[in-house]
């Protein structure tokens with residue numbers, strides 16, 4: 177395996193050169209991807225030098241090659257974790273049997289839907305974030321935005337590789353469709369709701385990378401268990417990149433929180449040009465609840481089928497003793513005749529909720545760290561994750577109204593009070609009024625604290641983007 181950038185058009189560790197048909201097909205898709213990137217990628221920065229990390233191999237030292245690069249010249253490659261020839265199905269009806277290297281005919285549609293749904297989120301987030309470069313709070317943040325964007329582009333490549341390699345003509349058609357849908361478009365929207373929501377300012381960007389990219393981590397982790405081995409190996413490598421996206425989100429919000437605390441001690445936060453803690457709480461409510469929806473319905477036969485087929489497992493399946501899940505149950509809240517009841521649900525049907533529960537614990541760890549910052553600043557305020565029933569648009573809580581504490585309320589009360597819990601128009605207007613570009617190395621906008629350290633051991637005032 178090479179640990180330097182190769183001359184190939186598409187850097188890869190899948191021996192693309194050994195399959196000329198596939199190589200030609202992907203080389204034909206590549207210019208369509210570049211067109212999409214130029215049309216729908218970051219606005220205004222395509223010709224600038226950005227200090228970016230490029231994956232050049234899957235070894236520990238190989239996937240992080242740092243250098244200045246213009247984004248359209250970024251080397252989007254195809255990288256899979258090395259194959260384990262002895263790997264067996266770890267769960268479901270085929271547990272213990274050798275994993276599959278080809279798509280089994282009976283599960284082809286299910287598998288394609290999983291790959292396409294995951295693939296669709298990748299370009300969607302690039303589209304959602306495309307205007308943020310005009311208002312970055314620092315060069316450090318501007319560079320992190322672009323790093324996330326190019327890696328989402330690479331994740332699209334990862335899914336397109338699977339579609340082209342394993343799904344024949346309909347896979348190639350799906351790969352084209354991935355470049356045709358548009359986030360937020362009325363006629364051709366992206367597949368999942370949160371990926372059609374505008375990410376119109378940096379507070380939403382940080383919340384998105386904290387909460388929505390974290391959904392991605394859990395979906396990828398569940399697919400990394402897949403008995404379709406190429407999918408598992410692809411997702412394992414994507415997870416290494418995903419960690420950085422959540423770092424950007426968690427530390428981004430943490431820095432806004434820190435600044436809010438500093439200004440709280442000086443007086444009126446908004447008058448001083450900061451984002452006050454109650455407003456941060458509202459955006460947390462919004463992006464967390466949108467992200468919970470991405471796990472799908474609480475009781476789901478699709479989730480049961482994907483588990484039974486060995487296609488999508490649980491988060492870190494190894495931690496569990498039992499991997500067939502026949503006859504076991506999961507205790508969870510469900511809605512029955514308009515009332516919330518706690519009930520045992522057949523485990524396979526509850527797997528979306530099982531994955532969501534793991535995600536919630538992970539989010540809580542991040543919120544705990546934000547609250548630690550608030551305590552260290554000596555400010556009395558606590559950020560909280562709302563109930564998983566609050567502001568849901570998918571699953572059994574959708575169409576019912578709950579307070580952030582999880583108390584069921586009627587629609588009139590919801591209408592009267594939702595502006596206390598979710599960003600209202602005045603909040604959006606205020607946050608947007610704060611968004612002014614700061615492009616001097618080392619300088620920060622008024623509403624955010626500097627990062628604890630720079631990228632790749634470099635100082636905060638390094639010229640991360642050559643303006």
Ligand SMILES: [Fe+2]
Nearest residue numbers: 298328331392
């Ligand atoms: Fe991604």
Ligand SMILES: [Fe+2]
Nearest residue numbers: 389392418421
């Ligand atoms: Fe991501």
